[in-house]
Amino acid sequence: MKYHELNTIKKKQGNRVGRGIAAGQGKTAGRGTKGQKSRTGSSAKPGFAGGQNPLMQKLPKLPGFTSHRTPAENITTGQLEQFTGTVDANVLAQAGVISNPFVTVKLIVKGDLTKKFTVKLPAASQTAIAAIEAAGGTFEKTARLSRPQTSDKQAAKNKSSKK
DSSP, X not given: OOGGGOOOOOOOOXXXXXXXXXXXXXXXXXXXXXSGGGSTTOXXXXXXXXXXXXXXXXXXXXXXXXXXXXXXXXXXXXXXXXXXXXXXXXXXXXHTSSSOTTSOEEEEOOSOOOSOEEEEESEEOHHHHHHHHHTTOEEXXXXXXXXXXXXXXXXXXXXXXXX
16 A cells, blocks of 8 residues: 555545634634623523513513413304204204304303204303203213314324324
């Protein structure tokens, strides 16, 4: 083997910071002059804002903050009078009482019940359940209907589950 046939790996040498003014990164070593960040061992935790309330704690307190939770749509016992038999989210959505069958629906008392119903909804007040049972009906608590996944979402979900 000859000298010119050697397989060497060229490595770039790192800067030797703080080794004099002529070295390029000397004196302050690119850290500026004084202050918390110029000191060794200083590392403020993520989100630290120098003692004032960090942004992620401040946001919910700002005026105009809105929750992204969708509120339950309320229906009243008086609105049930127009139906017969079993009442669930699909029946209410078809009648236009609620926006769609995939929202959380809560039954509350307002108006009288004279008919016998089987009510299958995610939520109801205690007095509404008592009113249904007093009229001879029953209440079943069901889970909120989840939206059917579109083909794009299913493909993405299947793709991620195979990994």
